[in-house]
Amino acid sequence: MGRPPCCDKAGVKKGPWTPEEDIMLVSYIQDHGPGNWRSIPANTGLKRCSKSCRLRWTNYLRPGIKRGSFSDQEEKLIVHLQALLGNRWAAIASYLPERTDNDIKNYWNTHLKKKLNKVPNHGVDKGKWERRLQTDIKMAKQALLDALSLDEAPNCELNSVTTFNNSSSSSSSSSSSTTTSTTAITTYAANADNISRLLEGWMKEKSGVSTQSSTTSANTMAMDSPSSGGTVTFEAGLMPYSFLETWLFDENVSEKEEQDALLDVSLVDNSEFF
DNA sequence: AAAAGGGTCAACCGCTGATAC
DNA sequence: GGTATCAGCGGTTGACCCTTT
Numbered sequence: 001m002g003r004p005p006c007c008d009k010a011g012v013k014k015g016p017w018t019p020e021e022d023i024m025l026v027s028y029i030q031d032h033g034p035g036n037w038r039s040i041p042a043n044t045g046l047k048r049c050s051k052s053c054r055l056r057w058t059n060y061l062r063p064g065i066k067r068g069s070f071s072d073q074e075e076k077l078i079v080h081l082q083a084l085l086g087n088r089w090a091a092i093a094s095y096l097p098e099r100t101d102n103d104i105k106n107y108w109n110t111h112l113k114k115k116l117n118k119v120p121n122h123g124v125d126k127g128k129w130e131r132r133l134q135t136d137i138k139m140a141k142q143a144l145l146d147a148l149s150l151d152e153a154p155n156c157e158l159n160s161v162t163t164f165n166n167s168s169s170s171s172s173s174s175s176s177s178t179t180t181s182t183t184a185i186t187t188y189a190a191n192a193d194n195i196s197r198l199l200e201g202w203m204k205e206k207s208g209v210s211t212q213s214s215t216t217s218a219n220t221m222a223m224d225s226p227s228s229g230g231t232v233t234f235e236a237g238l239m240p241y242s243f244l245e246t247w248l249f250d251e252n253v254s255e256k257e258e259q260d261a262l263l264d265v266s267l268v269d270n271s272e273f274f
Numbered sequence: 275a276a277a278a279g280g281g282t283c284a285a286c287c288g289c290t291g292a293t294a295c
Numbered sequence: 296g297g298t299a300t301c302a303g304c305g306g307t308t309g310a311c312c313c314t315t316t
Binding site for chain 1: 281282283284285286287
């Protein structure tokens with residue numbers, strides 16, 4: 001006995017969002033914050049289902065989203081994370097806060113999959129892959145521990161997030177360069193971009209927590225909702241990006257070095273906890 | 275110039291796990 | 296414990312755009 005789809009009701013609009021709809025959604029979220037999606041259509045007059053509103057916000061309107069082509073570094077990160085995590089796009093996206101899971105998924109399906117098909121054993125041999133998987137399990141354990149310890153130490157900062165924030169403004173300005181060529185769509189893309197920038201300022205004011213500004217909104221939301229399975233693991237225990245970067249990109253890093261690096265991240269050995 | 279084919283990506287669909295009652 | 300509802304996730308679709316012929 002399945003429940004009927006949420007968008008089955010008559011009068012629910014589907015298809016591409018208009019600028020007017022975006023503005024309605026954004027201004028409501030400005031006043032009330034993201035979440036409680038069910039109430040949004042009723043309170044805003046939007047003829048969209050809650051699901052559609054959430055998707056529009058998280059995949060397009062949310063501040064700090066970087067649009068446009070992926071850098072080599074991002075590409076490599078995605079390839080490695082996909083090898084480790086599989087198609088868990090939300091988990092992968094948690095390592096790239098400026099990208100949405102939908103974006104990463106699309107990029108994987110349209111670019112990387114083909115690219116990798118041309119290259120047998122794309123860069124990571126099986127032994128190394130397994131070794132890294134082991135390391136990933138360790139990381140996941142540590143992440144969970146960190147998440148648990150966050151309750152006791154609420155000021156524990158998400159350092160990596162701050163790092164990403166620093167680049168968000170420049171990236172957002174370059175984002176519109178990759179939008180489509182038609183005037184109407186370009187104009188609209190610019191509108192959406194403006195909405196995002198507008199919201200970046202608002203999020204900073206509203207939150208009062210400078211280190212968790214716009215770019216982290218998805219992270220914050222994920223942390224607020226423990227139901228989000230894998231995501232929360234990585235969100236709460238996000239590894240420092242610089243280490244992750246080294247770990248993923250340096251093919252020559254030794255096992256000893258990996259372990260040392262992990263020990264640097266680990267605060268205590270709680271292996272018996274698991 | 276126009277048709278065909280392929281690529282891209284925003285949005286939708288269906289499922290799952292969490293939560294409330 | 297059972298059921299209903301919700302948010303979130305990954306897979307898929309389809310409209311649009313670009314390139315090729």
